Amino acid sequence: MATIIAPPIGAQAQAxxxxxxxxxxxxxxxxxxxxxxxxxxxxxxxxxGGILAMLIRAELLTPQLDLVQNGQQYNTLFTMHxxxxxxxxxxxxxxxxxxxxxxxxxxxxDMAFPWLNALAFWMIPPAGILLLLGWLIGAPEAGWxxxxxxxxxFSGDGQTMWIMSLHLLGxxxxxxxxxxxxxxxxMRPIGMGYFQMPLFVWAVLAQAITIVMxxxxxxxxxxxxxxxxxxxTAFFNPAGGGDVLLWxxxxxFYSHPAVYIMILPGFGVLSEVxxxxxxxxxxxxRAIALSSLAIALVGxxxxxxxxxxxxxxxxxxxxxxxxxxxxxxxxxxxFSWLGTLWGGKLHFTPAMLFALGFxxxxxxxxxxxxxxxxxxFDVQVHDTYFVVSHLHFVLFGGSVFAxxxxxxxxxxxxxxRMLNDRLGQxxxxxxxxxxxxxxxxxxxxxxxxxxRRVSVYAPEFQGLNVVVSVAAFLLxxxxxxxxxxxxxxxxxxxxxxxNPWRALTMEWTTTSPPPxxxxxxxxxxxxxxxxxxxxxxxxxxxxIERRFGPSAPLSTERRNMPAAQGGD
Amino acid sequence: xxxxxxxxxxxxxxALLWIVLAGLAIIGGGFLISLLTPYLFPAQGSTQxxxxxxxxxxxxxxxxxxxxxxQGVLAFSVIRFRAKPGDVSDGAAIHGNTTLxxxxxxIPAVIVLVxxxxxxxxxxxxxxxxxxxxxxxxxxxxxxxSFSTNVTPDQFPAGxxxxxxxPAVQADIEEDGYITITSPQLHTYVGQPVxxxxxxxxxxxxxxxxxxxxxxxxxxxxTTDIRFTPVEAGMYRIVCAELCGSxxxxxxxxxxxxxxNPVYQGAWLNVHADExxxxxxxxxxxxxxxxxxxxxxxxxxxxxxxxxxxPCNTCHVLSDLGWTGNLGPSLxxxxxxxQRLSQTGQPDMExxxxxxxxxxxxxxxxxFGPLMPQFNPExxxxxxxxEDHLNAIVAYLLTQTE
Ligand SMILES: [Cu+2]
Ligand SMILES: [Cu+2]
Numbered sequence: 020m021a022t023i024i025a026p027p028i029g030a031q032a033q034a035x036x037x038x039x040x041x042x043x044x045x046x047x048x049x050x051x052x053x054x055x056x057x058x059x060x061x062x063x064x065x066x067x068g069g070i071l072a073m074l075i076r077a078e079l080l081t082p083q084l085d086l087v088q089n090g091q092q093y094n095t096l097f098t099m100h101x102x103x104x105x106x107x108x109x110x111x112x113x114x115x116x117x118x119x120x121x122x123x124x125x126x127x128x129d130m131a132f133p134w135l136n137a138l139a140f141w142m143i144p145p146a147g148i149l150l151l152l153g154w155l156i157g158a159p160e161a162g163w164x165x166x167x168x169x170x171x172x173f174s175g176d177g178q179t180m181w182i183m184s185l186h187l188l189g190x191x192x193x194x195x196x197x198x199x200x201x202x203x204x205x206m207r208p209i210g211m212g213y214f215q216m217p218l219f220v221w222a223v224l225a226q227a228i229t230i231v232m233x234x235x236x237x238x239x240x241x242x243x244x245x246x247x248x249x250x251x252t253a254f255f256n257p258a259g260g261g262d263v264l265l266w267x268x269x270x271x272f273y274s275h276p277a278v279y280i281m282i283l284p285g286f287g288v289l290s291e292v293x294x295x296x297x298x299x300x301x302x303x304x305r306a307i308a309l310s311s312l313a314i315a316l317v318g319x320x321x322x323x324x325x326x327x328x329x330x331x332x333x334x335x336x337x338x339x340x341x342x343x344x345x346x347x348x349x350x351x352x353x354f355s356w357l358g359t360l361w362g363g364k365l366h367f368t369p370a371m372l373f374a375l376g377f378x379x380x381x382x383x384x385x386x387x388x389x390x391x392x393x394x395x396f397d398v399q400v401h402d403t404y405f406v407v408s409h410l411h412f413v414l415f416g417g418s419v420f421a422x423x424x425x426x427x428x429x430x431x432x433x434x435x436r437m438l439n440d441r442l443g444q445x446x447x448x449x450x451x452x453x454x455x456x457x458x459x460x461x462x463x464x465x466x467x468x469x470x471r472r473v474s475v476y477a478p479e480f481q482g483l484n485v486v487v488s489v490a491a492f493l494l495x496x497x498x499x500x501x502x503x504x505x506x507x508x509x510x511x512x513x514x515x516x517x518n519p520w521r522a523l524t525m526e527w528t529t530t531s532p533p534p535x536x537x538x539x540x541x542x543x544x545x546x547x548x549x550x551x552x553x554x555x556x557x558x559x560x561x562x563i564e565r566r567f568g569p570s571a572p573l574s575t576e577r578r579n580m581p582a583a584q585g586g587d
Numbered sequence: 588x589x590x591x592x593x594x595x596x597x598x599x600x601x602a603l604l605w606i607v608l609a610g611l612a613i614i615g616g617g618f619l620i621s622l623l624t625p626y627l628f629p630a631q632g633s634t635q636x637x638x639x640x641x642x643x644x645x646x647x648x649x650x651x652x653x654x655x656x657x658q659g660v661l662a663f664s665v666i667r668f669r670a671k672p673g674d675v676s677d678g679a680a681i682h683g684n685t686t687l688x689x690x691x692x693x694i695p696a697v698i699v700l701v702x703x704x705x706x707x708x709x710x711x712x713x714x715x716x717x718x719x720x721x722x723x724x725x726x727x728x729x730x731x732x733s734f735s736t737n738v739t740p741d742q743f744p745a746g747x748x749x750x751x752x753x754p755a756v757q758a759d760i761e762e763d764g765y766i767t768i769t770s771p772q773l774h775t776y777v778g779q780p781v782x783x784x785x786x787x788x789x790x791x792x793x794x795x796x797x798x799x800x801x802x803x804x805x806x807x808x809x810t811t812d813i814r815f816t817p818v819e820a821g822m823y824r825i826v827c828a829e830l831c832g833s834x835x836x837x838x839x840x841x842x843x844x845x846x847x848n849p850v851y852q853g854a855w856l857n858v859h860a861d862e863x864x865x866x867x868x869x870x871x872x873x874x875x876x877x878x879x880x881x882x883x884x885x886x887x888x889x890x891x892x893x894x895x896x897x898p899c900n901t902c903h904v905l906s907d908l909g910w911t912g913n914l915g916p917s918l919x920x921x922x923x924x925x926q927r928l929s930q931t932g933q934p935d936m937e938x939x940x941x942x943x944x945x946x947x948x949x950x951x952x953x954x955f956g957p958l959m960p961q962f963n964p965e966x967x968x969x970x971x972x973x974e975d976h977l978n979a980i981v982a983y984l985l986t987q988t989e
Contacts, residue, residue, distance in 0.1 A: 089914065090833035091956070162830050168807055169790045173832060257808020258969075263791065264806065297668070299678035303688050328793055328828075329804035329811075332714060336707060343699035347692060354691040355683075357660045363678035364670040375661060382657045386650040389699060393646065393706035395639050395713055399628075399800045402793060402828040466627050468797030470828040473836030477824065521675075552680030 046141070048133035049535065053140050054119030055433065057111050060143055064107035065498070067151070071100035073495050076457075076488040082478045093474035094160035095177075099150070101163030102181065105281065106188045107147050109418050113284040114140070114195050116425050117223045119433060121199060123526035123533065124217045126208040126542045131201040139194040146187035153177025153184075162472060164274070167255035167266050171247040182245045189234045189241070192280075196230035199223050208525075208544055217524045217548045218307055222287025225311035229276045229283070229318065237273035240266060267329060271322035279318045281414055283311055285421030286352060289374050292424045293356050295522040296371035297363030300549040303355040310348035317345045327397045335394045342392035349385055353378065368520075369443025370427035373420050376451050380416030384409055387462065402472075405465025411458045423450070423501070430505070431519050435531040436512030442504040446497055453494030460487050517567040521560045524548045528563050539566075613659065617652030621645075632798035632823055632844065633815040635713040639800040642709045649698055713801075714814060717780035723773065725785040727792035727805045728970060729960055730834030730914070731898030732825055734773045734783075737765040738874050752878055755975070766877050771895025773825065773842045780816040788898075788969045789960060793829035796842055804829055817844040833958055834914045837901050888983025891976055902959065907987065915959055916952045922985040927952075941981050944972070 043056055075096050078086040087093045118140075122130055130136045153159055157175020170178055203224045207216065216224075243254040244266065253259020255266050286307075294301040301307060323330050323338040330338075356378055365371065387409040391397050400406060423446075430438050460483045465471075469480045476484070518527040526533075528542045550556045564570050624644040631637050668678070724735040740749065740760060749757060760766055775781050785794055787805035794813060795802040798821075803813040827838035876894075881887045892899060893908055900910040904917035925936060931950040933939035942949055947959035962972035972980075 084913075090836060091958075094830065094833065094835070160832065166791055166830070169830065169832060173790065261808075263808065297678060298670070298676070300680055300682050302681065303683040306683070306688055328802050329791075329806060332710075336710070339706060340703055343703045346699050347695050350695040351688070351692055353657065355688070357657065357664070358684075358687070360661070360664040360668060362681060363664075363668050364674060364676060365665065365668050366670050367665075375665065379658055379661055382654065386653060389702065390643070390646050390650065393642060393702060395635075395706055395709040395800075396643050396646065398802050399639055399797070401802055402795075463627060468629055468795075468824065468826060470795065470826050470836075472830045475836040477839075550680070552677035556677070 046137055048129070048137050050118050050122050050130045050133065050136060051433075051533065051537075053136050054115050054117075056140050057115035057118055057143075060140075060147075061108050061112040061115060062502075064103050064111075064147055068100050068103035068108055069495060069498055071096050071103065072491065075100060076491040078474055079476070079484050080488050082476050082481050082484075084474055087474060090474050091160050092158075094162070094472065095154070095158035097472060098159050098162050098165075098181075099154075102150060102185075103147075104414075105163060105277070106185060107143065107150070109281045109414065109422075110188070110192060110277075111143055112422050113223075113226065113281070114192075116219075116284060116288065116422075116429070117195070117199055117226075120429065120526055121202060121220055121223055122206070123432075123529070123537060124220050124524050125203070125206050125211070126525045126528075126538065126544060127202065127206040128536045128538075130198050131205060132198050135194055136198055139191045139198070142187045142191035146184045146191070149180050149187070150184035153180040156180070164270065165244070166270075167244065167247065167263055171244060171255055179245065179248055182241050182248070186238060186241050189238050192230050193234050196227035196234075199227040200231065203227075208542070210546065211544050214305065214308065215544065215546060215548065216308075217287075218290035218301060218304070218311075219284070219287035219524075221308040222283045222285075222290070222311050225315040226280055226283040228312075229280050229315045232319065233273045233276035233280070236269050237277075240269040240273070243269075264326070264329060267326050268323070271325045272319070275322040275325065276315070276318045278413065279314055281418050282421075283315065285377070285418045286311060288421045288425040288428070289356060289377055290359075291522075291524065292370045292374040292428050293359050294549045294551070295428070295520045296366045296368055296374070297360050298366070298551050299359055299363035300547070300551055301355070302358030302361075303351075304549065306351050307355050310351045313348040314345060317341060317348070321345055324392055324397070327394055328401045339392055339394050343389065346385065346389050346392070353382055353385065368427065369438065369440060369447055370424045372444065372447040373424035373427065373450075376447065377417060377420035377424065380412055380420060380451075380454065383459070384412030384416055387412065400465045402470055403465030404461040404469050404471055407471050408458045408461035408465065411461075415454060415458070420450075423447075426501070426505075428520070429526075430508070431515030432526055432531045432533070434509060434512070435515050436508050437515050437519065438504050438508045438512060442500055442507075446500040446504065449493060449497035449500060453490050453492075453497050456490030457487055457494050516570045518560065518563050518570040521570055523550060523556055523559065530567055609659070613652045613655045614648075616655045617648040617650070620651030620654075621647040623647070628800075629798045630819065630821075631800075632796070632819050632821065633800065633817050635815050636798065636800040637818070638709045638713055642706060645705060646702060649702070717782075717814065717816060720780045720782040720814070721775065722782050722784060724767070725773075725783045725794060725805075726788060727785065727794065727827065727831075727838075728788035728898040729790065729832055729958075730827070730838040730901040730912075731771065731895070732773075732794075732827075732838070732840035733769055733771055733895045733898070735767045735769045735896075737763075737767055739765045743874060743878070747875075747878060753880065756878055756880070766874070768874055768877050769894045769896040771840065771900065773840065775817050775842065775844045777817050777820055777844055780814065783813045785811050785813065790831045791829045792827050792831050792838065795826045795828040796823050797826065798823040799842075802828055820844050833956075834901050834912075837912065837914070884979045884982035885986045886983075888976075888979035888981070891979055892983065896976075897962070897972065897980075898960070905987070915955060918984060918987060920989050921987050923988045937981060937985060940984050941977065944977060944980070 042052060043059065047053065074086065078093060078096070087096070118130065118136065122128070154177060157177050159165070159170070159174050159178040159181040161170035161174045161178060165178070165181065203216070203220060243252070246252040247254055247256065253261040255261045255263055257263065290301055290307055320341040321338060323334065324342045327335050387405070391400070391406070391409060427438055427443055464480055464483050467480070469476050515531045517530055520527070523545045525542055525544050529538045545556065545559045560570070621644045624640060624647060628636070628640055631640060724737070726733045726735070749760065756766070783794065785803065785805045787807055790807070792805040793802055794805060799815045799817070801813050801815045803811050805811060821844055823842040823844065825840035825842050827835060831838060876890055881890060889908070891897070900908070900912055902912040902915040903910055904912060904919060906919050921940065922936060928936065928939060931939050933942055944962050945964070947961055948957045951957060960970045962970045962977070964974055965971065
């Protein structure tokens with residue numbers, strides 16, 4: 020049973036340190052600065068990708084072309100939207116959370132390779148610029164999947180920039196992942212075995228392993244495509260002895276695992292948030308931790324379900340089987356999270372609202388995912404709005420909801436200030452409704468016959484498309500509420516205290532924001548990161564408060580209610 | 588001791604009752620949700636559609652039940668386990684329950700196993716080779732579909748003598764053993780199994796008829812196939828589902844399924860002398876048009892373009908043929924469009940139009956990009972257009988003066 024023995028340092032820990040913008044604009048090897056750099060960069064690209072999404076939905080208000088002049092411009096819109104959101108928003112955003120919190124959760128002073136960490140980050144801004152500059156020299160129009168021969172023989176020179184940009188982002192991602200693996204393996208504090216790690220750290224570990232195994236395949240495919248475009252090779256051109264399916268196989272060998280790269284850390288965030296804000300131990304710790312690994316590994320065997328209308332028909336069956344299997348570990352997670360809520364004391368903080376929203380939306384993505392794995396049904400809805408809907412239920416209803424939950428949960432630690440609860444609730448309601456009505460009707464559109472990636476469509480689909488577009492605009496507005504909340508709280512948010520949620524993981528055993536070397540002295544982990552409901556955990560939290568001053572805001576109430584002290 | 592034991596037992600059986608009731612409600616809910624199936628799909632046009640929809644309905648029962656289970660537990664927890672204002676105590680220190688965890692691993696595993704087996708069966712039956720299939724060659728090219736059928740001499744209309752035919756057509760028949768008739772529409776018959784053999788001229792396309800529930804990519808360098816058996820007469824939309832460039836959304840076609848004469852059901856390949864109506868309807872006029880091309884090159888050109896053998900219609904407007912494509916310049920009046928001739932480096936309109944088709948990028952009409960495919964003179968090149976076709980098409984386009 021662990022307690023903090025070091026003497027209190029005094030009230031200095033209470034006053035949030037002012038953040039200097041200039042610190043974040045230059046090379047720094049502090050993982051916390053790098054984390055914020057990742058976050059701000061990703062949020063910038065979130066806005067870029069979001070604006071593109073708004074343009075797409077505006078175009079689709081009517082069945083004809085009106086906003087864009089031709090199909091090619093439209094193709095560029097969704098190509099950029101997909102590429103930006105995946106490679107410049109979600110993946111780097113998990114880089115932000117991982118960078119900032121993995122060392123803190125391990126009680127470490129920094130990542131294992133701080134310099135490499137900075138290098139990985141600084142590849143992202145140039146990659147983003149490279150991608151967007153493509154617009155000036157003949158924009159890419161082959162979608163984020165960039166199937167040849169459209170991407171090799173037809174798409175504009177911007178396609179070459181797209182390749183270079185993804186190459187850079189891939190290298191950045193691999194370097195970051197190696198760093199996480201080494202950090203998690205070597206820098207755990209004494210007394211923290213793998214099965215005492217917070218589940219967010221487990222999730223980042225599973226993600227990092229996936230990145231290291233998968234991303235080199237993307238690099239390979241991109242290199243071949245680049246050669247086809249600029250050196251006259253014919254890897255993907257049957258006229259020169261190549262094969263168009265080669266690209267699809269290698270690309271999806273990376274890009275299906277990439278789905279888990281985008282969602283696994285979200286699973287981690289969810290485990291943290293649900294447990295802390297329900298004041299209850301996570302249900303089935305080992306099952307959750309190990310199912311992350313299972314998902315990461317089985318995730319390597321399912322890639323060809325993205326090729327159910329191009330792959331040789333007999334070969335589709337084995338991939339149907341593996342794609343069905345992967346639903347099982349995912350189900351285990353969802354049920355374990357529900358088990359965590361059961362019998363808890365749920366506090367509906369904005370972080371918790373988004374975590375609950377994740378559960379309720381992600382399950383729809385899971386169900387449609389199993390349906391898509393069934394080959395005969397997939398054949399009907401492949402390359403239609405059903406798939407657009409499914410992927411957004413997983414990546415928006417899943418990953419983005421988790422990003423939001425993570426922001427509300429950890430913003431106090433990063434800035435020393437609380438986000439506004441009321442605005443957080445408004446943000447949640449707008450997001451939840453906007454999201455559902457944007458994406459749910461798309462299932463129907465796809466089944467009824469609307470293919471994806473079209474700027475013109477049959478007139479009978481207009482009604483549903485108007486619903487979708489209006490809801491999408493609402494979703495766009497919801498993002499503004501979040502940004503307003505963040506900017507406002509940076510200036511005038513309530514001081515957070517070290518541990519506003521009275522959580523047990525180690526990032527909360529230091530001031531908010533943490534000092535340059537993270538901890539005052541050597542922190543001692545509590546032996547169960549989710550050991551709520553015990554005398555020991557209450558004592559541990561009290562010790563943090565004694566040392567760094569009161570937690571806010573819950574423990575202020577707590578102080579006034581001595582009866583509740585010590586758990587129950 | 589006894590009293591408390593009885594009390595626990597009572598509570599347990601109560602809990603069991605609740606679980607059973609909730610389970611029944613959830614499964615019943617899944618059934619109710621699955622009743623929506625017919626409204627979620629277009630009308631069933633093929634036997635394949637019936638099977639796919641049944642599979643979907645089955646998955647919707649299960650998916651609907653899981654949906655209700657998860658949302659139900661969530662809603663219940665939100666209401667039942669919310670912390671009272673000011674309550675800062677912790678929940679019970681429960682870390683897991685091995686039995687429960689086993690159950691919620693095993694049940695989903697069994698469910699996906701059952702779905703997999705069912706889906707496998709459907710997949711095998713929907714793809715099964717049928718006797719006496721109508722085989723149709725399908726070509727996708729940016730951004731139009733064309734469908735061709737091979738007609739052997741014994742299927743020619745009565746009274747056609749090989750010796751009457753144009754020497755070029757005769758040579759064709761001698762070489763291949765058949766002639767090919769082409770149409771921008773796909774004609775099928777109720778109850779007649781169809782097999783499409785599909786190739787693409789350029790990039791990936793995907794042949795999809797939502798009403799038939801079939802879809803298959805067209806892959807450069809390969810011939811892919813697809814099978815379905817229409818069950819309902821009607822006109823159905825053919826959609827391109829794979830991104831193929833600027834005109835992807837416009838790449839639609841029409842599938843016509845007729846059943847007006849049950850005698851001819853299943854008779855596509857075995858046309859007998861007495862099935863005159865069938866031949867009158869479709870086969871004969873199309874065959875004759877190929878066997879006896881009009882002497883006048885302009886008339887022949889018009890016939891070629893109208894047959895859909897070339898994908899010009901999605902990109903160009905041409906009022907004479909009812910084209911409404913919007914990716915390229917209108918071809919109305921192209922025959923007298925001389926104002927730009929001096930910039931093109933071509934001596935006259937005939938040479939210019941010819942070059943516009945053989946080498947479209949030599950001169951780009953202002954305001955348009957290099958989108959038009961290049962139509963090549965050699966059979967082994969993509970977008971093959973033989974010289975005599977080109978001559979006829981150019982002759983026809985020159986007659987388009989307004
Ligand atoms: Cu196409
Ligand atoms: Cu297309």
